[in-house]
Amino acid sequence: MAFSPLLTSLDALSFEESNNNDKRQKIENLLEAKSLIFAEPWYKTVNSLHLWNASLIDVILISSPMGIMGLPFLTRRKGFSAKIYVTLASARLGQLMMEDLVSMHAEFRQFYGSKESNFPPWLRQEELEILPSVLKEILAGKDGVELGGWMPMYSAADVKDCMLKINSLNYAQEVCYNGTVVIKAFSSGVEIGSCNWILNGPKGDIAYLSSSCFFSAHAMAFDYRSLQGTSALIYSDFSSLSDTQDIEDGDNYTDPTSDNLLPPSFQDSDGFNLNSDEDLEEKEKLVFICSCAIECVKDGGSVLIPINRLGTILQLLEEMTTLLEASAMEVPVYIISSVAEELLTWLNIIPEWLCKQRQERLFSGELLFAHVKLLKEKKIHVVPNIHSHELLKNWQEPCIVFCPHWSLRMGPVVHLLRRWCGDPKSLLILEDMVNPELALLPFKPVAMKVLQCLFPSGIGLQKVQPLLKTLQPKTVLFPEDLRLKTNFSCEKSFLVLYYTETETLKVSRQKDSSEIKIAADLASQFYWKTFKKEGINVTRLKGKLLMENGRHHLFLDNDKKASSRNSSLLRCGLVDSNKLLAALSKMGINASMEHGTDDAGPTNVRIVHTEEPYKALIEIGNTSTAITTVDDNVASILFKAIDNILDEVC
Amino acid sequence: MAIETLVLGAGQEVGKSCVVVNINGKRIMFDCGMHMGYNDHRQFPDFSLISPSGDFNDALSCIIITHFHLDHVGALAYFTEVCGYGGPVYMTYPTKALSPLMLEDYRKVMVDRRGEEELFTSDHIAECMKKVIAVDLKQTVQVDEDLEIRAYYAGHVIGAAMFYVKVGDAEMVYTGDYNMTPDRHLGAAQIDRLRLDLLITESTYATTIRDSKYAREREFLKAIHKCVSSGGKVLIPTFALGRAQDQNSGKTIGTAREMNGLYYLDGIQFGNTSFFGSNSTNSELCILLEDYWERMNLKVPIYFSAGLTIQANMYYKMLIGWTSQKIKDTYSTHNAFDFKNVHKFERSMLDAPGPCVLFATPGMISGGFSLEVFKHWAPSENNLVTLPGYCLAGTVGHKLTSGKSTNIDIDPDTQIDVRCQIHQLAFSPHTDSKGIMDLVKFLSPKHVILVHGEKPKMDSLRERIHSELEIPCYNPANNETKCSSVDTPNSTLIDRNLTPELKVEDERVADGVLVMESNKKAKIVHRDEVLIMLDKKKQEV
Numbered sequence A: 001m002a003f004s005p006l007l008t009s010l011d012a013l014s015f016e017e018s019n020n021n022d023k024r025q026k027i028e029n030l031l032e033a034k035s036l037i038f039a040e041p042w043y044k045t046v047n048s049l050h051l052w053n054a055s056l057i058d059v060i061l062i063s064s065p066m067g068i069m070g071l072p073f074l075t076r077r078k079g080f081s082a083k084i085y086v087t088l089a090s091a092r093l094g095q096l097m098m099e100d101l102v103s104m105h106a107e108f109r110q111f112y113g114s115k116e117s118n119f120p121p122w123l124r125q126e127e128l129e130i131l132p133s134v135l136k137e138i139l140a141g142k143d144g145v146e147l148g149g150w151m152p153m154y155s156a157a158d159v160k161d162c163m164l165k166i167n168s169l170n171y172a173q174e175v176c177y178n179g180t181v182v183i184k185a186f187s188s189g190v191e192i193g194s195c196n197w198i199l200n201g202p203k204g205d206i207a208y209l210s211s212s213c214f215f216s217a218h219a220m221a222f223d224y225r226s227l228q229g230t231s232a233l234i235y236s237d238f239s240s241l242s243d244t245q246d247i248e249d250g251d252n253y254t255d256p257t258s259d260n261l262l263p264p265s266f267q268d269s270d271g272f273n274l275n276s277d278e279d280l281e282e283k284e285k286l287v288f289i290c291s292c293a294i295e296c297v298k299d300g301g302s303v304l305i306p307i308n309r310l311g312t313i314l315q316l317l318e319e320m321t322t323l324l325e326a327s328a329m330e331v332p333v334y335i336i337s338s339v340a341e342e343l344l345t346w347l348n349i350i351p352e353w354l355c356k357q358r359q360e361r362l363f364s365g366e367l368l369f370a371h372v373k374l375l376k377e378k379k380i381h382v383v384p385n386i387h388s389h390e391l392l393k394n395w396q397e398p399c400i401v402f403c404p405h406w407s408l409r410m411g412p413v414v415h416l417l418r419r420w421c422g423d424p425k426s427l428l429i430l431e432d433m434v435n436p437e438l439a440l441l442p443f444k445p446v447a448m449k450v451l452q453c454l455f456p457s458g459i460g461l462q463k464v465q466p467l468l469k470t471l472q473p474k475t476v477l478f479p480e481d482l483r484l485k486t487n488f489s490c491e492k493s494f495l496v497l498y499y500t501e502t503e504t505l506k507v508s509r510q511k512d513s514s515e516i517k518i519a520a521d522l523a524s525q526f527y528w529k530t531f532k533k534e535g536i537n538v539t540r541l542k543g544k545l546l547m548e549n550g551r552h553h554l555f556l557d558n559d560k561k562a563s564s565r566n567s568s569l570l571r572c573g574l575v576d577s578n579k580l581l582a583a584l585s586k587m588g589i590n591a592s593m594e595h596g597t598d599d600a601g602p603t604n605v606r607i608v609h610t611e612e613p614y615k616a617l618i619e620i621g622n623t624s625t626a627i628t629t630v631d632d633n634v635a636s637i638l639f640k641a642i643d644n645i646l647d648e649v650c
Numbered sequence B: 001m002a003i004e005t006l007v008l009g010a011g012q013e014v015g016k017s018c019v020v021v022n023i024n025g026k027r028i029m030f031d032c033g034m035h036m037g038y039n040d041h042r043q044f045p046d047f048s049l050i051s052p053s054g055d056f057n058d059a060l061s062c063i064i065i066t067h068f069h070l071d072h073v074g075a076l077a078y079f080t081e082v083c084g085y086g087g088p089v090y091m092t093y094p095t096k097a098l099s100p101l102m103l104e105d106y107r108k109v110m111v112d113r114r115g116e117e118e119l120f121t122s123d124h125i126a127e128c129m130k131k132v133i134a135v136d137l138k139q140t141v142q143v144d145e146d147l148e149i150r151a152y153y154a155g156h157v158i159g160a161a162m163f164y165v166k167v168g169d170a171e172m173v174y175t176g177d178y179n180m181t182p183d184r185h186l187g188a189a190q191i192d193r194l195r196l197d198l199l200i201t202e203s204t205y206a207t208t209i210r211d212s213k214y215a216r217e218r219e220f221l222k223a224i225h226k227c228v229s230s231g232g233k234v235l236i237p238t239f240a241l242g243r244a245q246d247q248n249s250g251k252t253i254g255t256a257r258e259m260n261g262l263y264y265l266d267g268i269q270f271g272n273t274s275f276f277g278s279n280s281t282n283s284e285l286c287i288l289l290e291d292y293w294e295r296m297n298l299k300v301p302i303y304f305s306a307g308l309t310i311q312a313n314m315y316y317k318m319l320i321g322w323t324s325q326k327i328k329d330t331y332s333t334h335n336a337f338d339f340k341n342v343h344k345f346e347r348s349m350l351d352a353p354g355p356c357v358l359f360a361t362p363g364m365i366s367g368g369f370s371l372e373v374f375k376h377w378a379p380s381e382n383n384l385v386t387l388p389g390y391c392l393a394g395t396v397g398h399k400l401t402s403g404k405s406t407n408i409d410i411d412p413d414t415q416i417d418v419r420c421q422i423h424q425l426a427f428s429p430h431t432d433s434k435g436i437m438d439l440v441k442f443l444s445p446k447h448v449i450l451v452h453g454e455k456p457k458m459d460s461l462r463e464r465i466h467s468e469l470e471i472p473c474y475n476p477a478n479n480e481t482k483c484s485s486v487d488t489p490n491s492t493l494i495d496r497n498l499t500p501e502l503k504v505e506d507e508r509v510a511d512g513v514l515v516m517e518s519n520k521k522a523k524i525v526h527r528d529e530v531l532i533m534l535d536k537k538k539q540e541v
């Protein structure tokens, strides 16, 4: 996005698009604060989402709290009727983030008015032409096809309505869609509530592997074991797209991390690698950032931390307050957000969604997060907005502030940036910002220090292969975009297919047949026919076929109507005309073979006439026998006779 | 094939719940409780029946604990640490959080108050809890490749769960204690409609139909309100729960044990009379008052006596997701377990004027601080004393509930002229017979086994289930094994031609033929395919 914050100006990056613009060139000279769009920000959703017929979507799976942010764009459309599955924690977190975003938009509405236009002026071609190329690319995409994806912000009512349409799940809870597919979510370790999916149908199972993280400070650990042994696995962790690491790391076997990837049975219960080096590295990073912040406040400057990923914020908050306490400094920490209070309270009642270490706190009777205590001791102040009375009353500088929005285009962060951007003693901590220069454009010249930090949010290239080896899917569907970054050429244990955006990839079915469970009361009524020669037992199935929890069931059908409907029997063998004549005479029926038909000529049709006591004509062929008579009774008597000499299959 | 149920405890009785089920080759122990009524070997289930050799790791696939009451978890630390079971133990998060508190509380009573030799130590409890895997509701947990388990909300106490178990094609549910009617702070039991071969259910109230708990709670609140609004003082004697030392309840009457709302005499068991509904901690009784105070806008102070810590409260605050919808819905504005109106009581306030409500230990006014307060407050008819549903003989509480006499001898030298009002609490957390019948009917299992009840009542419930629901039902005694035959379903392959498309029920009649070829898995084929298999031609007539 290329919108300006209020009052002075400039641009924002939409959450959707920040993922895929790693290759943005240097900002041209002509790009300046006033080139940004002065309007209430719109959001860019998935390419050509607007072209889909919303009513044709059956199921939506949301894998993370962030992943829910675009959902109201879809649910508010006419005809939307899909089933949406989200973990309970993702739904709650996502809802809070959406509500916060909506509340931040109120500021824009006040300024620009709340009139909604379907086609805002900045989307017009002539307006686009005069934009600096960076902004143009943000708006239209590289080849101009992304213009259609822009949507005006949703309303609080849209969010509410969206939440009502959601089915929330616990981890590892089975839900069945339409009787046919069993859906389960397993933690992915990236964020509280984030998950991967297993879809189980009668024809095989599919794993969907979204961004997953082996190192998680709060969220429940990546449960990769539950994804093992599926017939297909969709690899959908794009976090390594921006990885600078090269392919050499990806496929060599000397990589120390791959040594850790023994079959799961050989690993400790902590799981995959829990590479302590990596843990340590993260911890060091964290300590470094926090010590910078402490230095800064010691110096009399303030620290501003835009809220991005919850996990990072919580870690920073905890580490910073610990350091502050250790250094015996009385520096206030403010959290300014319309949903912060609710969020912080909520975090302390969700032990089921947290990592082992946090859960241990529950079991030893400690609070899950330290912030509850800090709030009580007034070491942290949580206020809903920048104008709140409590904030004005307690405001004190230097201070440390956590607030939204990470785009630096709206929310309290804009006000505080304007206040401190000229102060070389103050510090801004940005997390994983794709284009910090563009982000800071509206605040230029920026004298305050800026620190960028990057915490892992995905599987990481070196671990892709060892992980997939451990998971042992039969087929892996891998993104074409990541093809060059990995090397599956010597991979023998699974098949790799590459998928691309907007192209349907057909995967052959692994299982041709599926299982059925037959009820015992029905099975006991089976009438078995044995074919000794073939060593086969055969019975006809009659019952109610049911699909339930992705499984077929056959039950005893007490409905007589249904069972009488299909009475034709399957017979096989040839009708031996001599046997038939004998059988008929036994029944007292006088019958004779028509001359010339008993030697089975080319037509292979033999004709038998009966005279006494009934008159009828029987034509015997290789695959069919026909009885012609005027009397139904006669027909059924003759039918029985023929029936007796045939092998009845079922 | 059959499911084999070995009842080690709570067979035709209440106490030491423990059932070992052999289901498709997996053996699972449901609950590992202790019997509070015995002092000898009878207090624990007879584990030797599981494995004569004592190798429990081989004999059991896992243990499942339904809730934190001692008659369900009391023998766990003993079984894992002393008997040496080292396999997995499953329970819900709240049960894992609160069970060690209960076990420690019990251990202390045994050792500190009764001077008995301890059967397990604090370290044992800690080690035991390390073996516990916490589960969330509705999670399908894969214990091993063939065994899956799932917890469902039982509504009996916080974290109480019914457990569903599936091994291959055999499926069953063990309920533990449950409550079918929602509560002020807990929801009602909830379960999916499952296709079960066996249901093992508690039957505490096998023949009782109870009036609503709401009504009883209302009565209780009204009595308190009436008292304080006319300036009276309310004494709520209560038991302590938690690790914090409780100095005020040091005395034990006779050989009785008073624990967590369960009252027992040695050798005789007085049933599972809980002091307060579905909680067994004063936290939840306090919630009831707090809620009422808010609604009625009362300003009268509520006190906790100095020795009474509400440590369990910390747990409740974090586990609020396991309480009723109402409490959950309001957590963000106010965590119901943050008691706004509760203050600490100082001894100096004993004779201070004005109304108040005081929680003090011990529960049956058997001594300690609650007796001290009682002496001061009982002579005034303005005041109110609430009592647990059952009080042991010999306690002041018992004298108050049994006789009409107004003069009570505390000791040879002290006689109290009791003029205050008395209100007996009798909330019960178990399902009544209607609830049991509803559950059995809802699940319609192939077999029912009753545990956790009194034999005559169980017998009559068994007959009802048999006659009204036409489901075979048993109530084996302890150490008895019951076999329930189970479907031997044909796990078969179905041909794709027969698969109905995305329809839950299909009207079409499929031309399916089940074929069993020697040495092969049974297979369903289209009937035309049979001929190919038989190498024969079809003959139409």
Ligand SMILES: [Zn+2]
Pocket: B067, B069, B072, B156, B177
């Ligand atoms: Zn119980």
